[in-house]
Amino acid sequence: MKRTVSIPVDLPAQRFLPLINQCAQIFNAHVDWAFANGTYNKNKAHKDLYHMLRGQHPTVPSALLQTVRDNALEAIKATKFKSIPKKKPTSGLRYDKRTMTLRGKQLTLSCIGKRVTLILDVPKYFQEVFETWEFCGATVTYTKNPKQFWVRLVFQTKNPQQIEGQVQGIDRGLYHQAVTSDGQFFSSSKIRAVQRRYLHNRRQLQQKGTRSAKRRLKAMSGREKRFMRDTNHCVSKKLANQHRIAVFVLEDLSSIRTQRRGKKMNKWLGSWAFYQQEQFLTYKAEALGKRVVHQDPRYTSQKCNICKHIRRTNRHKSRFHCKNCGHRTHADLNAALNVRDDYILSSTQGTEEQASVNMPDVSAGAFG
Ligand SMILES: [Zn+2]
Numbered sequence: 001m002k003r004t005v006s007i008p009v010d011l012p013a014q015r016f017l018p019l020i021n022q023c024a025q026i027f028n029a030h031v032d033w034a035f036a037n038g039t040y041n042k043n044k045a046h047k048d049l050y051h052m053l054r055g056q057h058p059t060v061p062s063a064l065l066q067t068v069r070d071n072a073l074e075a076i077k078a079t080k081f082k083s084i085p086k087k088k089p090t091s092g093l094r095y096d097k098r099t100m101t102l103r104g105k106q107l108t109l110s111c112i113g114k115r116v117t118l119i120l121d122v123p124k125y126f127q128e129v130f131e132t133w134e135f136c137g138a139t140v141t142y143t144k145n146p147k148q149f150w151v152r153l154v155f156q157t158k159n160p161q162q163i164e165g166q167v168q169g170i171d172r173g174l175y176h177q178a179v180t181s182d183g184q185f186f187s188s189s190k191i192r193a194v195q196r197r198y199l200h201n202r203r204q205l206q207q208k209g210t211r212s213a214k215r216r217l218k219a220m221s222g223r224e225k226r227f228m229r230d231t232n233h234c235v236s237k238k239l240a241n242q243h244r245i246a247v248f249v250l251e252d253l254s255s256i257r258t259q260r261r262g263k264k265m266n267k268w269l270g271s272w273a274f275y276q277q278e279q280f281l282t283y284k285a286e287a288l289g290k291r292v293v294h295q296d297p298r299y300t301s302q303k304c305n306i307c308k309h310i311r312r313t314n315r316h317k318s319r320f321h322c323k324n325c326g327h328r329t330h331a332d333l334n335a336a337l338n339v340r341d342d343y344i345l346s347s348t349q350g351t352e353e354q355a356s357v358n359m360p361d362v363s364a365g366a367f368g
Contacts (some may be wrong), residue, residue: 001288002156003133005126008015011140013151015112020142022057023068024087029053030072031086038081040073059112063098070096092141093151102135107151109140120151133157163289165246170239171300171332172250174265175318177235177277179332181340186235191228198224228273228291240284248285249343250278251297286292295343305329305337 034040046069052221053065071094075085099110105120111291122130133155141150169181177185198220205213205220241250282292303310304332320331 002136002154003126003129003156003283003287004152005123005124005129006150006152009118009120009149009151011109011116012111013142013147013149016140016149017142019060019064019112020091020093020140022338023064023093024089024091026053026057026060026065026068027072027087027091030069031076031084031347034073035081035084040076042070042073045069045073056086060111061099064095064110067094067096067099090144091143092139094137094139096137100138102138109136109138118151120153129155129157129277162291163246165290165347166244167247167249167340167344168242168245169243169249169295169336169338169343171331171336171339172274172277173335174268176332177231178239179292179330179336180239181333181336183333185330185332186238191231194224194227229276232273232277236277236280236284239281240288240290246290247343248281248290248292249295249339250281250292251300251339252294293343295339295346297339298336300335300342301331303334303338303342305334 029049030045034047037044037048038044046066049069050065054062057065061359072085079085095109101108105122106117107120108115108117130153134157135153136156137154139152139154141152142148143150171179173179174192175188176185177188177191178184201220202217205217278292285292299310301315302312304314304320304322304325304327306327307322307325309322313322314320314322315331315334318331320329321327
């Protein structure tokens with residue numbers, strides 16, 4: 001398990017900005033070379049490129065050039081040539097053990113000219129990870145607004161401490177960002193209202209097509225993204241912080257779209273905002289020693305949580321009415337309960353009787 005923290009730092013811009021820019025060029029040269037030669041072999045790349053790039057960028061330390069080479073080739077290896085991982089001149093610069101050292105809170109980074117040493121201001125909530133986990137890397141980034149350098153530190157541990165507690169199923173839909181198996185509803189009506197307004201404004205500006213309209217479109221897209229990010233932060237924080245919950249069960253996103261859930265629903269499921277919500281919940285939960293797990297979503301919306309009878313017509317929009325036992329409830333709540341119970345069943349291979357109890361004490365071992 002990995003954890004990351006970003007810390008604002010003061011770095012000499014006249015040395016770091018050209019360095020970041022040149023390292024992006026070195027990175028891209030390796031990407032081009034790999035695609036032209038159909039390989040991500042480090043030794044071959046070194047032979048073909050090293051001397052040429054040293055000549056082009058004489059001020060970039062040799063160790064840093066090698067770090068950038070490894071990063072570029074590993075990025076290609078990770079996607080097996082399926083995407084081109086090009087860097088912009090302002091993209092972050094990743095350091096490894098060759099090019100930096102961390103002693104206590106003192107971080108030393110390779111740079112143009114002499115190495116730069118700085119003392120990190122580690123936030124309180126990160127103190128424990130910082131002191132006990134293994135440090136595996138740092139990335140230096142620069143933001144223009146405000147003009148600020150950042151160091152992103154990555155730590156990892158092999159045995160994350162996991163806390164014990166109850167299991168909670170979460171259903172995510174169009175009308176609710178989240179509905180939990182214990183009956184909490186996080187409405188998305190405000191999100192949908194805001195998105196509708198942005199869509200309307202976007203269409204009008206697109207029709208205009210003038211230069212100022214394009215500028216306003218861009219600003220608007222930034223505002224919409226920030227709004228969604230804030231909303232996602234808020235909901236995922238509330239979910240992750242629930243005291244008694246240790247395991248969150250979500251429907252498996254990879255197969256969720258294969259179900260026929262309508263055009264609107266599939267569009268939402270495929271959106272970055274939906275993905276972001278899951279990312280936020282995962283990292284906030286893991287930071288607290290909790291877990292997010294995934295469950296096969298088949299029949300979760302059609303199955304009655306009381307008698308387990310499956311029928312498509314059990315669900316009508318947000319209403320659930322079981323044709324077998326007559327049970328009536330909110331459709332999303334029924335789905336959240338099914339997600340939770342399916343997970344408990346599949347992970348303990350217990351009886352349905354066990355599954356209908358929200359196991360008050362889930363030992364980490366049973367789910368390992
Ligand atoms: Zn029923």
